[in-house]
Amino acid sequence: xxxxxxxxxxxxxxxxxxxxxxxxxxxxxxxxxxxxxxxxxxxxxxxxxxxxxxxxxxxxxxxxxxxxxxxxxxxxxxxxxxxxxxxxxxxxxxxxxxxxxxxxxxxxxxxxxxxxxxxxxxxxxxxxxxxxxxxxxxxxxxxxxxxxxxxxxxxxxxxxxxxxxxxxxxxxxxxxxxxxxxxxxxxxxxxxxxxxxxxxxxxxxxxxxxxxxxxxxxxxxxxxxx
Amino acid sequence: xxxxxxxxxxxxxxxxxxxxxxxxxxxxxxxxxxxxxxxxxxxxxxxxxxxxxxxxxxxxxxxxxxxxxxxxxxxxxxxxxxxxxxxxxxxxxxxxxxxxxxxxxxxxxxxxxxxxxxxxxxxxxxxxxxxxxxxxxxxxxxxxxxxxxxxxxxxxxxxxxxxxxxxxxxxxxxxxxxxxxxxxxxxxxxxxxxxxxxxxxxxxxxxxxxxxxxxxxxxxxxxxxxxxxxxxxxxxxxxxxxxxxxxxxxxxxxxxxxxxxxxxxxxxxxxxxxxxxxxxxxxxxxxxxxxxxxxxxxxxxxxxxxxx
Numbered sequence: 001x002x003x004x005x006x007x008x009x010x011x012x013x014x015x016x017x018x019x020x021x022x023x024x025x026x027x028x029x030x031x032x033x034x035x036x037x038x039x040x041x042x043x044x045x046x047x048x049x050x051x052x053x054x055x056x057x058x059x060x061x062x063x064x065x066x067x068x069x070x071x072x073x074x075x076x077x078x079x080x081x082x083x084x085x086x087x088x089x090x091x092x093x094x095x096x097x098x099x100x101x102x103x104x105x106x107x108x109x110x111x112x113x114x115x116x117x118x119x120x121x122x123x124x125x126x127x128x129x130x131x132x133x134x135x136x137x138x139x140x141x142x143x144x145x146x147x148x149x150x151x152x153x154x155x156x157x158x159x160x161x162x163x164x165x166x167x168x169x170x171x172x173x174x175x176x177x178x179x180x181x182x183x184x185x186x187x188x189x190x191x192x193x194x195x196x197x198x199x200x201x202x203x204x205x206x207x208x209x210x211x212x213x214x215x216x217x218x219x220x221x222x223x224x225x226x
Numbered sequence: 227x228x229x230x231x232x233x234x235x236x237x238x239x240x241x242x243x244x245x246x247x248x249x250x251x252x253x254x255x256x257x258x259x260x261x262x263x264x265x266x267x268x269x270x271x272x273x274x275x276x277x278x279x280x281x282x283x284x285x286x287x288x289x290x291x292x293x294x295x296x297x298x299x300x301x302x303x304x305x306x307x308x309x310x311x312x313x314x315x316x317x318x319x320x321x322x323x324x325x326x327x328x329x330x331x332x333x334x335x336x337x338x339x340x341x342x343x344x345x346x347x348x349x350x351x352x353x354x355x356x357x358x359x360x361x362x363x364x365x366x367x368x369x370x371x372x373x374x375x376x377x378x379x380x381x382x383x384x385x386x387x388x389x390x391x392x393x394x395x396x397x398x399x400x401x402x403x404x405x406x407x408x409x410x411x412x413x414x415x416x417x418x419x420x421x422x423x424x425x426x427x428x429x430x431x432x433x434x435x436x437x438x439x440x441x442x443x444x445x446x447x448x449x450x451x452x453x454x455x456x457x458x459x460x461x462x463x464x465x466x467x468x469x470x471x472x473x474x475x476x477x478x479x480x481x482x483x484x485x486x487x488x489x490x491x492x493x494x495x496x497x498x499x500x501x502x503x504x505x506x507x508x509x510x511x512x513x514x515x516x517x518x519x520x521x522x523x524x525x526x527x528x529x530x531x532x533x534x
Contacts, residue, residue, distance in 0.1 A: 049446060071451070078448035089443045093245040105234055108227055133506035150447065 001027045001158065001189055002048065007057035009043050009213075017043040019213045025191065027157075030184045032200055033193045034224060035210035041193040044210070045162050049081065050074055051183040079085040079107040080149030082159040082188075086166035088143040096122060096146045098129050103150050121149045125179060127161070139212075141172030148179055158189040165196055173199065235453065238461025250434045256429040257469035257520065258424035258476075261512050267415045268511065269497050273488060274411045276495045278404050285361045285397055287390045288373060293321065293347075295384035298470040300352055300406055303384065309353035311366060311371040319354040324350040327515065351386055362399035364390055423519060430462055430523035434531070455528045456467060462524030466516025473512055477501060 002025040009018040010058040018040045027033055033041045046052040047059050050066050059066045061077060069077060085090075090099050097118055104114045122131055125145040135143055144164055151159055161180060177199050184190045194200065200207055200223060207222025208215055217225070243250050285328040293302055300318065307316045319327070325348050332338045342349075358364050390397070434441075437458070444454045478501070485498030501508065 051446070075448045075450050078446060082447075083446055089439070089446070091440050093242060093440075093445060102444070102449070103447040106444070106447050106453060111230065154448075 001025055001029075001062060002191075003060040004044070004047070005058045005060065006078070007044075007047060007059060009040075009047070009052060010055045010194075011131050016213050018037075018047075018054070020088060021213070021215055023208065023215060023218075025158075025189060027189055028184070028187055030190045030203065030205040030223075031192070031208060032203060032205060033191065033208045033210060034195070034200060034226065035193075035205075035216075036226065037195075039210040040213040041210055042162055045160050045191065045193065048160060049078065049083065075106075079154055080157045082154070082156040084144070084147050084151050084159065084161040084164045086163040088135070088140075088147045088167075090146055090150075092135055093177045094207050095134055096138070096149075097126060099135070099146055100150045100153050103153050108152050109154075117153060121153050122146075124152075125149045139172075141169070141175065144168060144172065144176055147177070148176065148183075152183055152188070156188065158191065159183060161190065162190045163193050163195065165194060165199060170198075177202065197224040235456035236460055238457035239464065240256050241318045243461045243464045246433075249436060250461070253429050253433050253465045253471070255386055257426050257465050257516060258472045260426045261469055262476065263418050263422045264515055265473055265508065265512055267418055268508070269481075269486070269500070271411055271415060272500055273491075273495060273497070274407065278407060279438070281400065281404060282361055283357060285357075285364075285400060287355065287356045287358075287364050287367065287384055287388060287393075290387040290389070291352045292386045293349075293351050295352065295382075297352075298324045298385055299382075300354070304354055307354065307367070307370075310367065312358050312360070313365055314357045314359045316357075319353040319355065321348050321350055321352045324353055352482075361397055361404060364397055365394075367531065373497070421491055422427040426519045427523045427526070430465070430520065431527040432526065433459060434527040438531045441528065451532050454532065455525065458524045458528045462520035463517050464520070466518070466520030467513060468518035469520075470513035473516075474509060477508070 002023075004021050004023040006019045007018055008016065010016045013193065017038075021040070021044065023044075033044065035041050039068065043052060048061070048066065051067070053067050064073075064077070066074075079170075081086075091102060094102060100118045100121060101114045103115065109117075118130065119131065122128055125148055127142060127145050127149070130138060130142055130146075133142075135146070138146065144167075148164070151161075159180065164180070165176055166177060169222060173196065174224055180190055180192065181203070192199075207217070207219050207224070209217040209222070287305075291303075297320065304316050304318050306314055318417055327352060329339065329342070356364075356367060358367060371385055371388050375523040384502045441454055482499040489496035
């Protein structure tokens with residue numbers, strides 16, 4: 001489903017964020033990427049969203065080379081990818097409902113679909129009571145759940161979660177991971193980066209360990225080992 | 227889907243205008259100041275224009291004809307003067323009218339009237355009063371009057387005197403002043419308008435700078451450029467409309483208050499009457515500039531952040 005073919009990213013100051021990374025992610029997989037800060041995890045994820053361009057190598061989504069897509073095609077691709085970030089990245093002037101509705105509007109869904117799906121997904125992440133709250137009125141854990149709801153609303157093929165538990169307490173961390181697991185069980189590919197040993201060890205899924213822009217280990221049922 | 231999208235972006239524009247209250251207020255105020263400057267420039271130009279044309283109309287040249295000149299010949303000369311492209315108007319004052327005017331002017335001056343009685347014939351000559359379209363053109367008109375074209379049919383000289391030569395210096399200076407005042411007015415207008423546009427553009431750029439994160443999030447959930455851009459442009463348009471209405475509302479009491487003063491100044495126009503009479507144009511220019519500035523500034527400002 002996703003294939004990194006010898007991808008390198010070298011920043012202008014000759015600092016190599018990624019060097020010759022080759023990685024394959026199959027459909028319905030749950031892949032955790034671990035590594036120290038600066039190991040290249042976030043750069044790797046940004047490549048999938050075309051937020052960053054590789055200096056050399058290619059990134060394929062199914063059979064499409066992501067970085068040779070036209071703008072219009074890129075928008076379509078992004079609608080098939082759900083994203084969750086450490087800093088939530090919610091639209092501050094929109095309520096929970098509107099944040100999720102925006103993602104649906106962007107992919108051209110009708111008002112009827114939005115009215116029926118948004119409350120449903122908020123219920124799924126346990127936020128039915130906060131439907132009209134603005135992000136500033138939500139706790140970190142609640143914000144992250146809104147972000148997850150937004151990421152899954154368009155039934156994406158893949159969810160990218162960049163340290164989603166970085167700002168959360170242990171209880172919220174556990175809940176967020178459980179939600180991601182459930183999403184994966186329903187057939188969505190999940191790529192997760194994290195620093196959290198407990199999260200990795202409790203998952204018992206594939207773990208890719210990165211070090212200095214390279215893949216150091218790739219274990220089928222890995223544990224956190226840094 | 228097209229109409230649904232239109233409805234959605236308009237709604238999003240309105241909602242963000244309302245929810246970003248403080249940013250909207252600041253942008254509206256800055257824009258209102260800009261539109262106020264643009265409006266004031268219009269008043270200034272109108273007053274300047276009125277004063278200058280009043281000044282221009284006060285400059286004229288009198289052609290004194292010989293007392294023997296026949297009325298027919300004078301009328302022929304008037305007609306040929308009128309046909310000159312430089313001439314705005316030519317007024318004919320016959321000898322008897324000149325005498326009447328003279329008597330009226332001196333009606334309290336007995337010695338002069340008595341002296342006039344002593345003269346057997348009307349001593350005054352007929353006058354052609356010429357107003358040129360531009361004060362710089364009197365030279366050409368005076369030249370024409372000295373040429374053979376101004377002679378009567380039988381080559382008689384009927385022009386006794388042209389007072390242009392007496393007033394030449396004054397006319398030249400005045401025409402220079404009028405020209406430079408017009409140029410200065412135009413330059414000041416252009417500079418003020420450019421400065422105002424830059425201020426508005428930068429204010430809106432700052433307003434949108436605060437939303438750059440939002441724009442990147444919208445990109446990442448797959449919203450198209452148009453779908454991101456339009457709500458910002460609608461907010462920008464609303465800044466323009468609200469600021470325009472505010473400016474038009476401020477001009478009403480302001481011109482009312484200043485109206486008398488400006489009417490007495492030079493021969494200036496009463497700005498209040500001018501405002502009321504030309505309200506349609508003011509409305510169009512102020513609201514139009516506001517909408518145009520708001521929409522274009524927003525378009526350019528958002529474009530920067532749509533590159534991801």
